Structures are given as structure tokens and as C-alpha cells.
Amino acid sequence: MVGLIAMDAEDPVLLRDALARALDGGPALGFGMLGDAPDWVPRGTAVVIATSGSSGIPKRVALSAEALRASAEATARRIGSGRWLLALPGGYVAGLQVVVRSILAGTEPVALGGRFSPDAFAEATLSMLRPAPGDGIPELYTSLVPAQLSTLLDAAADAPVRAALQAYRAILVGGQALPEPLRERASDLGVRLVRTYGSTETSGGCVYDGVPLETVAVRTVDGELRIAGPMLADGYLGDGELTARTFTHDEHGIRWYRTGDLGLVDDGVVRVHGRADxxxxxxxxxxxxxxxxxxxxxxxxxxxxxxxxxxxxxxxxxxxxxxxxxxxxxxxxxxxxxxxxxxxxxxxxxxxxxxxxxxxxxxxxxxxxxxxxxxxxxxxxxxx
Incomplete structure (x- = not known):
């Protein structure tokens, strides 16, 4: 067993240090945990994230250090590695993975201060473009939800905001469906978007622009998308029944996550049609x-x-x-x-x-x- 520490994700420096220890076998971190959270979790657990499913009832998703690393490493192989802007809450899996990717890349994430705004985004991006002595300008990455992207595109008539958007080698966009008009607006401005699909149970996005990451397998069973790979969560802390229903094994012993999403896999491309619930x-x-x-x-x-x-x-x-x-x-x-x-x-x-x-x-x-x-x-x- 390993200790579980309730973590406040507001301070990116403290978050990075605590997460680095958790990935190295130190105390696990709990995000969004309620007062009845346990003091100990199974060894190997790095983080536990409270999230809501279709019922709206919080579930405690337990993610191992191995799963988080596997996700971050697969992302680096797909889009490259560099310096990340943390524009999402660190207590959610998409924000947390920005920090994990930074740790594995040996870089420090830059966090937006205060409320998200185009000015804050542009200022933070500009600070990342200033090379340290002896270093070149790093490749920049960030992760956003569509609402944030929409806000930035609305402000793109402002030259600093537009330049900031264009500075990123890749902007991951997930958390919800990316409307086609929004994608087209970004493309017209030369903004490099990567549409992601995944969940807390898959350590964040694991399908990029419809194509599963290198170590990920996706299939459908009765119209439902199921995902396999080393980035899957261990399950739901304290709820073995829900874990058994959600994570199943096939006839070959491969473990699959039942997403609850309807869709299909067409010539290797994943197409999501919507929630089964x-x-x-x-x-x-x-x-x-x-x-x-x-x-x-x-x-x-x-x-x-x-x-x-x-x-x-x-x-x-x-x-x-x-x-x-x-x-x-x-x-x-x-x-x-x-x-x-x-x-x-x-x-x-x-x-x-x-x-x-x-x-x-x-x-x-x-x-x-x-x-x-x-x-x-x-x-x-x-x-x-």
C-alpha cells in the first residue's frame, strides 16, 4: 500500500514536484476527493481523480504511474516533445497530463495565472518563446477544450493572440466534440490543432485525429467503442463492482475499457457517434x-x-x-x-x-x- 495525499492543483510548482514523486513510487495524489477518501491506496497507484459519469455520481479513477507514463510517452512519439503551457486545471486528467509530459520531457510547464483569457494566453506563450541562455526556442505545446479555443479565435484579430496561437507545434483539443466550423476557423489561421478522444479512464486522450496512439487498440462491441492499452486505469477506487463492469477481458485475456460511447472503427479511423447513455x-x-x-x-x-x-x-x-x-x-x-x-x-x-x-x-x-x-x-x- 502507498499513502494518498489530497492535492490542491492550484500551484503548478507544487503539483509538478508532488507528481514527480508520485510517478517515482511516492505518495499518491488525490484530486477532487471527498472527506471520506482513504489514507492508503494499492501500491503502484500514482493519482486518484474524482470524476462524474452519466449518473453524475463521482467515481474515483485510480491511475498508475505506468499508465500515466505510457500515455505521455505515446503522445510524445506521435506529436513530439517540448515545453507545455498548462491552460487547464491540473486536477483534471487533461491538465494533469500536461504536467506528466513536462516531467518526462525534463521541462517546466508554464501555467496561466488567474482566469483564462486571450491576453493571459498570449503573454504566457510569449514568455515560453524567450530562449534560456544557450538554448534555442523550444517546440511549444498546449491542451485546450473547444470553449477556450473559441475564445482565442474570437480574439485572433489581436496580433499577439494570433501569433501565440500560431506558435504551437500542436494544440491538443479534447474534453468534448470539436465542432467542424471551429476547426476550419483555426485551420484558416494556420493554427495546428490535434483533435483528441479519451477519458480519465484512459489517462486522457488516446486517439488523435481519429487514429489511436501507437500502443492503443480500439474496437466496437455491439456498437460500443472499447479501448485497450497500457494507459488504462486500474479501476475505480473502492468500487470493485463498477470496475468489473467497465473493464472487461476478452477471450485472449486482453483488458478492455467500455467507453459507453457509440461509434465505429473504419479502416483504422475511430469515429465517435455519441454517448450510449x-x-x-x-x-x-x-x-x-x-x-x-x-x-x-x-x-x-x-x-x-x-x-x-x-x-x-x-x-x-x-x-x-x-x-x-x-x-x-x-x-x-x-x-x-x-x-x-x-x-x-x-x-x-x-x-x-x-x-x-x-x-x-x-x-x-x-x-x-x-x-x-x-x-x-x-x-x-x-x-x-
């Missing part, structure tokens, strides 16, 4: 539409509403309330949306608030009488 990823955060819907339906006039997820240019995905006319029209539509957004924010957080509301004459239903969510979602998309 009723979850969207907005701004890099998992949001259970079932939970949002239950709260929305408590608002007067919205008892029959359905909440669906649609693509969003800024956040990757967003939720939309679809309600039948009639009872909804007895009150102001804008008042209902405000009340619904406030109710969801109070219970789940601001990130889960529905984006808008659409009124229809009647909701599409299946033969069972249940809402035909896919038909409803398509109708909402057609309205845009």
Missing part, C-alpha cells in the same frame, strides 16, 4: 440530461418537457428544452426558461443550465408512448 459533454463537463430533465419538469408548465442535447459551436454540446404548447403558453416563455435555468443551476451547477427552449405542437413519441428523443433532437437541429 443520455449524457452530453459541455465545456468538458459531463451533464446527465436525465437529471436536467427531472429538474426542468418541476417547473410549472414544463411537466411534459423533454431535454435533448445538440451540437454547440462554443461548448461542444448544449441542452435544449423541448416543451409542448398549451400549458407552457400560460406563462411567459422567457420566464419559464429563466426559472428552469435557475433551478438546474441551483441543483447541478451553472454548467448544466439548458441553453434555450423550443415549443412544439406535440412531441414525437415511440410506439411505447415514450418520447422519441432522437426524432425530437433532429427536429431541434433542423430549426437552427
Amino acid at each position: 443520455n449524457v452530453i459533454v459541455s465545456g468538458g463537463i459531463n451533464i446527465s440530461l436525465d437529471r436536467v430533465e427531472r429538474i426542468v419538469r418541476r417547473v410549472a408548465g414544463l411537466s411534459g418537457a423533454v431535454v435533448v442535447g445538440v451540437e454547440d459551436a462554443r461548448w461542444g454540446e448544449a441542452s435544449v428544452i423541448v416543451a409542448p404548447r398549451g400549458e407552457a403558453l400560460r406563462r411567459s416563455e422567457s420566464d419559464q426558461l429563466v426559472q428552469a435555468r435557475e433551478a438546474v443551476a441551483a441543483e447541478l451547477g451553472k454548467h448544466a443550465r439548458p441553453d434555450r427552449m423550443v415549443l412544439v405542437d406535440e412531441l414525437e413519441v415511440l410506439a411505447s408512448g415514450k418520447p422519441d428523443r432522437e426524432a425530437i433532437r433532429r427536429a431541434v437541429v433542423d430549426l437552427r
Whole structure:
């Protein structure tokens, strides 16, 4: 067994030092852990990250030093190695891997100070371009979520921001779907993006631009994407049943992670179609539409509403309330949306608030009488 230390990821220097010790067999680090976190974890564990799945209930993902190293090394083989800008929280796997990659590259990550902004991004990037005495200008890398990229592209008319974006050999973009218009805008500016797919359970992104990293295998079983490789998590701390359901072995003894995502592998290229459960990823955060819907339906006039997820240019995905006319029209539509957004924010957080509301004459239903969510979602998309 090895000790587990609750870690505050705010200080990048302390984070790097503590993570370097954890990768070398020292005390494991716990991120987002609740008060009942254990003091000890199995030997080999480097970090434990609390994350939410489709139920919104936190899961404690245990990652070994071997898994984190395997992920970082595979990334370096694919895109190269250099100096990294830490623009994401270090307590999330994408931010944590920026630090791991820096440790393995023998470099110091540069962290944005304060709130993310185009000016802060440009200033931090400029500082990285100043070579140390005797050294050349390093290759620059960073990892962003689409919402951050959108903010930077909106500010790219400012020369320093545009130059900063163009300075990176690769900008990894993950955490949620990357809208095609956003990718095209970046390409037009000469910004080198790498679209990533993965999760905390895979030590972060393990499929780059649709192609699995060198040590990664991806296949589908009954339409669900499954991933194998040395970067898989050991499982969920304290939940052997969930671990057994999520990580399975095939007839050859190979261990696979059940992603819960629907998709296919076409001539070696992974294509993700969406969640098998009723979850969207907005701004890099998992949001259970079932939970949002239950709260929305408590608002007067919205008892029959359905909440669906649609693509969003800024956040990757967003939720939309679809309600039948009639009872909804007895009150102001804008008042209902405000009340619904406030109710969801109070219970789940601001990130889960529905984006808008659409009124229809009647909701599409299946033969069972249940809402035909896919038909409803398509109708909402057609309205845009």
C-alpha cells in the first residue's frame, strides 16, 4: 500500500514536484476527493481523480504511474516533445497530463495565472518563446477544450493572440466534440490543432485525429467503442463492482475499457457517434440530461418537457428544452426558461443550465408512448 495525499492543483510548482514523486513510487495524489477518501491506496497507484459519469455520481479513477507514463510517452512519439503551457486545471486528467509530459520531457510547464483569457494566453506563450541562455526556442505545446479555443479565435484579430496561437507545434483539443466550423476557423489561421478522444479512464486522450496512439487498440462491441492499452486505469477506487463492469477481458485475456460511447472503427479511423447513455459533454463537463430533465419538469408548465442535447459551436454540446404548447403558453416563455435555468443551476451547477427552449405542437413519441428523443433532437437541429 502507498499513502494518498489530497492535492490542491492550484500551484503548478507544487503539483509538478508532488507528481514527480508520485510517478517515482511516492505518495499518491488525490484530486477532487471527498472527506471520506482513504489514507492508503494499492501500491503502484500514482493519482486518484474524482470524476462524474452519466449518473453524475463521482467515481474515483485510480491511475498508475505506468499508465500515466505510457500515455505521455505515446503522445510524445506521435506529436513530439517540448515545453507545455498548462491552460487547464491540473486536477483534471487533461491538465494533469500536461504536467506528466513536462516531467518526462525534463521541462517546466508554464501555467496561466488567474482566469483564462486571450491576453493571459498570449503573454504566457510569449514568455515560453524567450530562449534560456544557450538554448534555442523550444517546440511549444498546449491542451485546450473547444470553449477556450473559441475564445482565442474570437480574439485572433489581436496580433499577439494570433501569433501565440500560431506558435504551437500542436494544440491538443479534447474534453468534448470539436465542432467542424471551429476547426476550419483555426485551420484558416494556420493554427495546428490535434483533435483528441479519451477519458480519465484512459489517462486522457488516446486517439488523435481519429487514429489511436501507437500502443492503443480500439474496437466496437455491439456498437460500443472499447479501448485497450497500457494507459488504462486500474479501476475505480473502492468500487470493485463498477470496475468489473467497465473493464472487461476478452477471450485472449486482453483488458478492455467500455467507453459507453457509440461509434465505429473504419479502416483504422475511430469515429465517435455519441454517448450510449443520455449524457452530453459541455465545456468538458459531463451533464446527465436525465437529471436536467427531472429538474426542468418541476417547473410549472414544463411537466411534459423533454431535454435533448445538440451540437454547440462554443461548448461542444448544449441542452435544449423541448416543451409542448398549451400549458407552457400560460406563462411567459422567457420566464419559464429563466426559472428552469435557475433551478438546474441551483441543483447541478451553472454548467448544466439548458441553453434555450423550443415549443412544439406535440412531441414525437415511440410506439411505447415514450418520447422519441432522437426524432425530437433532429427536429431541434433542423430549426437552427
